[in-house]
Amino acid sequence: MAASHPHAVDALLEGLGRELDRASPLPLYYQIKELLRERIERGELRPHERLPSENELERALGVSRMTARRALAELETEGYVYREQGRGTFVAEPKLRQSLLRLTSFTEDMRARGLRPGARVLDVRVMRDERVAARMGLEPEEAFVRVRRVRLADGQPLALETAYVRAALCPGLEAEDLTDRSLYQTLRERYKLQLGRAEQTLEAGAATEFEAQVLRIPVGQPVLLIERLTFLGDGRTPIEFVRSVYRGDRYKFVVELRR
Amino acid sequence: MAASHPHAVDALLEGLGRELDRASPLPLYYQIKELLRERIERGELRPHERLPSENELERALGVSRMTARRALAELETEGYVYREQGRGTFVAEPKLRQSLLRLTSFTEDMRARGLRPGARVLDVRVMRDERVAARMGLEPEEAFVRVRRVRLADGQPLALETAYVRAALCPGLEAEDLTDRSLYQTLRERYKLQLGRAEQTLEAGAATEFEAQVLRIPVGQPVLLIERLTFLGDGRTPIEFVRSVYRGDRYKFVVELRR
DNA sequence: AGGCCGCCATTGTATAGACAACATACCACG
DNA sequence: CGTGGTATGTTGTCTATACAATGGCGGCCT
Missing domain, CATH: 3.40.1410.10 (Chorismate lyase-like)
Incomplete structure (x- = not known):
């Protein structure tokens, strides 16, 4: 496991599980995406740190793999994470997401x-x-x-x-x-x-x-x-x-x- | 049907079916996406014209709906088409595609x-x-x-x-x-x-x-x-x-x- | 010691099916 | 005449499953 210590992912997953609202009209994949995005932006997940795998999200949140997958895939297209086949999903460097589409004076x-x-x-x-x-x-x-x-x-x-x-x-x-x-x-x-x-x-x-x-x-x-x-x-x-x-x-x- | 004449979609689907290569190492969704993109860029499909629905692609190409869906979804994120729930998938205006901050050759x-x-x-x-x-x-x-x-x-x-x-x-x-x-x-x-x-x-x-x-x-x-x-x-x-x-x-x- | 092989975890592709949400057209009923 | 309900077609969400491709690791064999 690449994370700093073995329980880091477990604690994260528990937090996600508590915040996920199945009664909400918002799609599950969207809720998962937003929860992960918040943690990345708040710095709780640091650059190059591994995110939970699709399988871990599936088990911990009780959703299907495709749903977990969609959340991670959208985070990737938005520049928050990068994914490597056979390795996992990792937090991207902040500079990737900043100089992107900003309208500045x-x-x-x-x-x-x-x-x-x-x-x-x-x-x-x-x-x-x-x-x-x-x-x-x-x-x-x-x-x-x-x-x-x-x-x-x-x-x-x-x-x-x-x-x-x-x-x-x-x-x-x-x-x-x-x-x-x-x-x-x-x-x-x-x-x-x-x-x-x-x-x-x-x-x-x-x-x-x-x-x-x-x-x-x-x-x-x-x-x-x-x-x-x-x-x-x-x-x-x-x-x-x-x-x-x-x-x-x-x-x-x-x-x-x-x- | 909103297309210019009823057989337009049929002819398109037949062409796609012939060009799809199941022996290719390229993923099916990617091939479908590229084939549709070529037709849009060549102007064979004009702005606001309806593309084949997920169901039509599924039947005509013999792929699952999720595969057809992924091709259309990626075309949407790349700005080539826009999708409206309950109506269909339509070719986007050219100016929307070219002005996005996309990495292009x-x-x-x-x-x-x-x-x-x-x-x-x-x-x-x-x-x-x-x-x-x-x-x-x-x-x-x-x-x-x-x-x-x-x-x-x-x-x-x-x-x-x-x-x-x-x-x-x-x-x-x-x-x-x-x-x-x-x-x-x-x-x-x-x-x-x-x-x-x-x-x-x-x-x-x-x-x-x-x-x-x-x-x-x-x-x-x-x-x-x-x-x-x-x-x-x-x-x-x-x-x-x-x-x-x-x-x-x-x-x-x-x-x-x-x- | 070194290289090869197989196992496992992870992401990637693809299938099949179900129900929900929404748009449109049509029809029956008032 | 119009109003509402229904049928149908479309995209949106979600589940379950299977196999492929890749990377990392350790152990086995030479």
Whole structure:
């Protein structure tokens, strides 16, 4: 047995057995999955520690092997565990599950990289823009608050960011001071807007004269163009469209892909 | 029946039945999944069209319902279809499939964009590279099969791809013909290597003389540099490191971010 | 000592069947 | 006319079982 001591799995199984609710409308496999996930996230099960086998779950919880199996299989596709034929099921490393599908603000992104985030406001105005509206699937008359900012990392210009936020959803945003402040934080705290998902595209480009001046690089230098269309928690209502131009020599975008 | 005409499903099932190979070492559910996926990607099954039900697959292919079910369930988690209880299984909209944060090969990526993928091999050799080995967390003596290819979209050069695959895990790879073939498919089918996850970075750069020549663009044009470190199904064993240089004017990377 | 073989535990694939939950179409009844 | 019930088809959950493939271990044989 690979666990730290022989009774570790037994104690875990007993706990699971007590919490499993056969009267609940939630499927058994889902309950088992959630119970195991909680223990992994709370750190009760440590990386590379072995989980109960399908057989052990079957006996201890009084479910069929296929039910136990489904719980473990879903934990695997969600990145919480890895499975090896002939060996068992083991807790995955935390970094596998973190950098995955996270929607982060510039501020959070910089902090995660160990840099001090900042923002210098170039201009803020309420306006219309047919192309942006079309891109968001809205009527051409839709009004936006356009915020243009230079984003700083440790005080140095890193990106030029132009955000179009739907004015109808955050009245008075144009009067907020967004210097050195996270737009997402403002949307969340002042307007109680929950962000859900975002569609983001990345491509390479060359700095225009304006971009070069703001970012303090030569015209024509490589830049990373990132466009993001962000939706509210319901997954359908668009809230903002952001176009960012990052210095190519100082910024690298990182994603983790899964099969 | 919601299909265009009553015999559409029958014809599909007959085709599937002929292609299913019970002597193959590949699992039945996997074969069924791949056959259906091919038909979706080739457009033979159009968005929102109904797929055969679990019961129809069971009868027509002579498999159990759980096997048919698993094929459909995996297509769902991969974003190819959506399922509605009481109604059936339907082809998903293309945009839903391509924007998920999935580990895809160039071949799959191009097909999802409706382009014809291709590859022209520049050179293949077995070699060592300390920097690549370090990047993969391996000993400096580790041997790699380095494959340099020009990746084509509809016959036009789109990217220069340099892949370093661990020679120990795929002996004889250097003798394979990788012209117009997916490396991932070869790893999967010839070497039975299951890919798990990948860590990928994207940054902007300018085309070097060599890159410019291969991609048929002027020197210094913007390019998207993508580096990918791919791991096997266990999530820990590195298998390949790929450095790709994409034409900045023709390629856009799409991701969907959550929460 | 070293290598080979077989046993056991574990995950992977596949089958067969049962009942539940849900959607749709149709029909009978008021 | 419409309202509700029923029949049917679909996916969702769950059980029970069998055998295959793999990895680890120990013991046996040479």
